[in-house]
Amino acid sequence: MVLVGGVDIGNSTTEVCIGQVDDSGKIHFCSSAMTPTTGTKGTIHNIVGIKDALTKALEKIQKDISDLDEIRLNEAAPVIGDTAMETITETIITESTMIGHNPYTPSGEGFGLGTTVCIKDLFNVEPGKDYIVVIPRVVTYEEAAFLINEASKRINIQGAILEADEAVLVNNRLNRKIPIVDEVKLIEKVPLGVEAVVEVAGQGKTIRYLSNPYEIATLFNLDAEETKYVVPVAKSLIGNRSAVVIRTPKGQVEERIIKAGALEIITPNHQMIHVDIDEGAEKIMDLTKEIEEIKDIKGEPGTNVGGMLNRMKEDLAHLTDRPMEEICIKDILAVDTLVSNPVEGGLAGEVSLEKAVAIAAMVKAEQLPMEKIAKKLEEEVKVKVKVAGVEAVMATLGAMTTPGTKLPLAILDLGGGSTDAALIDEDGWVRSVHLAGAGGFITMLMASELGIEDRTLVEEIKKYPVAKVESLFHIRMENGEVIFYKEPLNPKYFGKVVVLTDKEMLPIEKNIAMEKIVEIRRQVKKKVFVTNAIRALKKIAPFSNIKNIPNVVLVGGSALDFEIPDLILEELSKIGIIVGRGNIRRIEGPRNAVATGLVMSYGGLVK
Amino acid sequence: MNKTKPQIIILTYDANPIALKEVIAGIEEEGVLWDVEEVQEYKNLWDLATEASRKSSLEVGIGIYKDEAAVQCRELIGREPLFKTDDAYRLMGSNAGRYVKRNPFIFEDR
Numbered sequence: 001m002v003l004v005g006g007v008d009i010g011n012s013t014t015e016v017c018i019g020q021v022d023d024s025g026k027i028h029f030c031s032s033a034m035t036p037t038t039g040t041k042g043t044i045h046n047i048v049g050i051k052d053a054l055t056k057a058l059e060k061i062q063k064d065i066s067d068l069d070e071i072r073l074n075e076a077a078p079v080i081g082d083t084a085m086e087t088i089t090e091t092i093i094t095e096s097t098m099i100g101h102n103p104y105t106p107s108g109e110g111f112g113l114g115t116t117v118c119i120k121d122l123f124n125v126e127p128g129k130d131y132i133v134v135i136p137r138v139v140t141y142e143e144a145a146f147l148i149n150e151a152s153k154r155i156n157i158q159g160a161i162l163e164a165d166e167a168v169l170v171n172n173r174l175n176r177k178i179p180i181v182d183e184v185k186l187i188e189k190v191p192l193g194v195e196a197v198v199e200v201a202g203q204g205k206t207i208r209y210l211s212n213p214y215e216i217a218t219l220f221n222l223d224a225e226e227t228k229y230v231v232p233v234a235k236s237l238i239g240n241r242s243a244v245v246i247r248t249p250k251g252q253v254e255e256r257i258i259k260a261g262a263l264e265i266i267t268p269n270h271q272m273i274h275v276d277i278d279e280g281a282e283k284i285m286d287l288t289k290e291i292e293e294i295k296d297i298k299g300e301p302g303t304n305v306g307g308m309l310n311r312m313k314e315d316l317a318h319l320t321d322r323p324m325e326e327i328c329i330k331d332i333l334a335v336d337t338l339v340s341n342p343v344e345g346g347l348a349g350e351v352s353l354e355k356a357v358a359i360a361a362m363v364k365a366e367q368l369p370m371e372k373i374a375k376k377l378e379e380e381v382k383v384k385v386k387v388a389g390v391e392a393v394m395a396t397l398g399a400m401t402t403p404g405t406k407l408p409l410a411i412l413d414l415g416g417g418s419t420d421a422a423l424i425d426e427d428g429w430v431r432s433v434h435l436a437g438a439g440g441f442i443t444m445l446m447a448s449e450l451g452i453e454d455r456t457l458v459e460e461i462k463k464y465p466v467a468k469v470e471s472l473f474h475i476r477m478e479n480g481e482v483i484f485y486k487e488p489l490n491p492k493y494f495g496k497v498v499v500l501t502d503k504e505m506l507p508i509e510k511n512i513a514m515e516k517i518v519e520i521r522r523q524v525k526k527k528v529f530v531t532n533a534i535r536a537l538k539k540i541a542p543f544s545n546i547k548n549i550p551n552v553v554l555v556g557g558s559a560l561d562f563e564i565p566d567l568i569l570e571e572l573s574k575i576g577i578i579v580g581r582g583n584i585r586r587i588e589g590p591r592n593a594v595a596t597g598l599v600m601s602y603g604g605l606v607k
Numbered sequence: 608m609n610k611t612k613p614q615i616i617i618l619t620y621d622a623n624p625i626a627l628k629e630v631i632a633g634i635e636e637e638g639v640l641w642d643v644e645e646v647q648e649y650k651n652l653w654d655l656a657t658e659a660s661r662k663s664s665l666e667v668g669i670g671i672y673k674d675e676a677a678v679q680c681r682e683l684i685g686r687e688p689l690f691k692t693d694d695a696y697r698l699m700g701s702n703a704g705r706y707v708k709r710n711p712f713i714f715e716d717r
Contacts, residue, residue: 105636105637141632167636488682494706494712495712
């Protein structure tokens with residue numbers, strides 16, 4: 001009878017499994033535990049975490065590390081995943097030509113066309129003409145209303161632009177209502193003496209005229225060439241409740257295409273395939289699909305992607321103590337995405353959605369220095385430590401303990417840094433693959449599409465459902481369910497969309513509809529894990545036919561996600577594959593597969 | 608006073624006229640209706656706000672006593688008022704309106 005500890009060092013967590021193996025080779029599992037990985041995976045800094053996890057698991061059965069006969073470490077896959085993004089368009093307003101934002105309370109309805117004039121100069125302008133009046137904060141709403149009413153006796157005031165949040169207050173005091181846009185922070189940048197249109201949409205509607213290039217052309221008498229220039233303006237105003245477009249001589253808003261750099265994909269027979277990132281994610285993925293095996297990928301120096309690829313190679317080179325030339329990028333996952341960037345030159349903090357390509361990449365080295373960890377650990381705990389087998393093999397072994405599975409069996413390990421897959425057939429042969437793009441990539445994509453910079457918050461939005469706080473005493477969950485509270489909620493949550501984590505309620509300060517957040521979250525998860533599930537299974541499937549894999553077990557941290565397994569099942573069930581979250585040893589869920597496999601392999605079950 | 612009209616009720620006692628005017632401006636900017644009533648007998652700030660919220664068919668009331676103003680809503684009666692201020696009157700008025708509209712509150716002058 002021997003006591004064996006299996007230890008799986010992952011990118012983010014270290015998991016252990018303790019088992020007793022009797023003389024006939026029969027295994028009895030005793031306990032398990034999990035702690036955060038200390039230091040980068042594959043370095044001696046991991047030892048602190050390993051000892052922690054082992055102690056935790058052994059405490060449960062009233063034993064300690066010295067009672068172990070053998071500690072078995074996984075031969076961790078020497079891969080590192082990372083992500084970067086290249087924006088490929090940018091909206092720039094070289095001179096202030098538009099205001100498009102959603103103040104809480106604009107006022108009036110419809111649109112007004114006229115020449116811009118500061119409220120102080122209202123009585124010095126040519127009579128009988130149409131004007132748009134510009135009102136800085138120093139003028140109170142009562143003064144503004146009085147001046148407009150007086151001036152209206154000799155000129156036609158068609159609309160107003162306000163710095164303060166007082167559109168309704170001004171309009172309520174006017175003899176004739178006009179469309180008013182307020183909360184324009186950079187009011188001093190509004191050019192005076194030029195033609196402008198103010199539009200405010202009716203309640204519950206969005207603007208109709210200024211988001212249509214032909215309407216802008218009609219209002220300003222633009223020719224075909226000039227109309228082309230206002231397309232970016234119209235585009236960035238879509239969906240707003242109020243807007244101002246100001247005519248400046250050349251319609252100086254441009255949508256600039258940025259040179260986003262290029263990738264060079266190198267194949268084993270030294271063929272080089274060049275692809276520009278601004279051709280889009282689809283083109284990049286189509287190209288990589290055609291390539292049997294990627295030898296290495298190089299990014300153009302001086303670009304975000306080039307920088308990322310180099311940084312990853314450096315990290316892994318340092319970690320494995322090998323020259324950088326030996327480190328290769330083995331896979332990339334490119335995804336088309338949108339980044340909400342502030343419009344350069346906007347007057348009210350406008351944002352515009354720019355096209356971008358996000359790229360996850362994976363570097364691979366020959367081997368991680370696991371033996372070093374084993375030796376150091378052995379010295380410290382005085383127990384025999386063995387590096388006992390490839391991670392993918394151990395994971396499939398562990399996954400086999402999920403009830404309802406049979407060989408051949410595939411696992412999809414949905415991690416934080418990479419998506420790994422392995423297939424074990426009836427004869428015990430294992431094939432495995434590591435692909436770029438996983439949980440961390442999802443967080444990056446969600447952050448950019450939601451326009452939320454706080455990564456911790458995005459991480460929670462990824463993991464937990466959202467709800468809308470409908471009163472001080474109740475919230476409505478994204479699935480329509482209502483939850484009541486006995487004590488009033490903090491007013492800072494009122495009316496907002498919140499994330500419900502296990503511990504607390506976190507407000508999302510950005511004004512995004514709950515439905516939109518749910519849609520983005522699910523879309524991004526699909527773009528990464530559903531795409532990767534299919535890519536990975538194709539690579540390991542017998543005869544490259546995904547249908548030759550009857551069952552797939554999902555393991556790894558992201559398999560715990562509340563919707564990712566469902567999204568993958570939805571897709572794979574279409575081709576008749578059984579897929580589900582693993583349930584290691586009937587009790588662990590998708591966790592602990594590798595650690596369990598390490599204990600199982602003590603008897604020497606696999607080839 | 609017509610209780611059935613959907614309006615925020617403001618009860619005042621010896622109120623600073625600027626405070627009242629600013630509170631009203633805040634409510635008005637949010638597009639919500641309001642009505643003011645001056646009480647004849649002394650009442651403290653809490654009681655003014657509480658009684659106002661009882662009288663309002665929107666279940667939101669504001670009390671103003673001298674330089675102090677408070678918003679109370681009926682679901683919070685018996686607890687601390689929703690908001691209290693002695694200088695940010697406009698903001699408090701806006702937030703009373705935003706409570707009615709179920710819009711998030713504003714916590715600082717933008």
